[in-house]
Amino acid sequence: MKLRLLDKKDLSLRVKWMNDVRIYSTMHFKPPILLENTIQWFDNNKNNNQRADFVLETLEGQVLTMSGLTSLDDDIKKMESYIFVDPDIKAKGLGKKTLFLQCLYAFEILKINKVYAYIDSDNYASQKLYENIGFKKEGVLRLETKRDDCFIDRFYYGCFSEDLDSDLFVYQVNYDSKEIIFL
Template identity: 25%
Template structure:
């Protein structure tokens, strides 16, 4: 699992361009990360200021520069506006494993955009980063995300009990995984 941190991988699909998130994208990031509905299953409170988005972008840069992961901004090809993001994070190179996460502005829900973006990211991970296992941890109440990863071939492995502490309580999460041998990039 290796990549050059000075060359950010830009991915393209039929409708989307997945690219590096820049400081100029802070307002776009703030727009969806301040939305209560979008943040309902995100594990953090909705952003209150654009400065929080700027700090998040710095974290995305560190993730990439330190070879710990990659977070792509999701844009529609005709428009450079960031409408969401998807990421590999918690990369464990010696075990060829990574976590995947995604978030999308609710204005774009139900259009297949998250699925299209995730499929490109997964394909990149298996083909270019030599990943063997991709994990997704999802709240039990987040049924749309569970259905999305299952459509992409992920298997539900079980419950991670009291896995996260958020908003004064411990939350269970479901563990889903996708192995390289399970993924059909031609679908």
């Protein structure tokens, strides 16, 4: 498997996944997500150095996950993480591999100081995923967001390069192509 940057050819699949209730129910965006708008978003962000969007794929080219890092401020050197896994193949460890590679990309290639995430208090799978990689729960944002007309808490998780459990997987970083491959 390898982590590579998102490409225009991935956008129709991205739209399909984002319109699946198993994805959008925990991601805080509302369908319908339209391909035309996603293409425009992609074109507008091609050269945006405050984000990096990824695909984890098999060596044969099957897309398994999509993820990304976004930043509001270049000076702080921290980026927010997001991940979504092909909804038909969830719970197979692909999120863990994606998050691990994404963090490596942030620390090794982008030279980011910290990766962080906001995770809903009832999203136990994501909390466990981030903790298993080395993220630490740093705070609680009380009644921060809504789901089904009810307010819920969100947790703030953070990870520095020294927190990342680099022994989880064997990998190779290709700095020229900006790809990371599992060995």
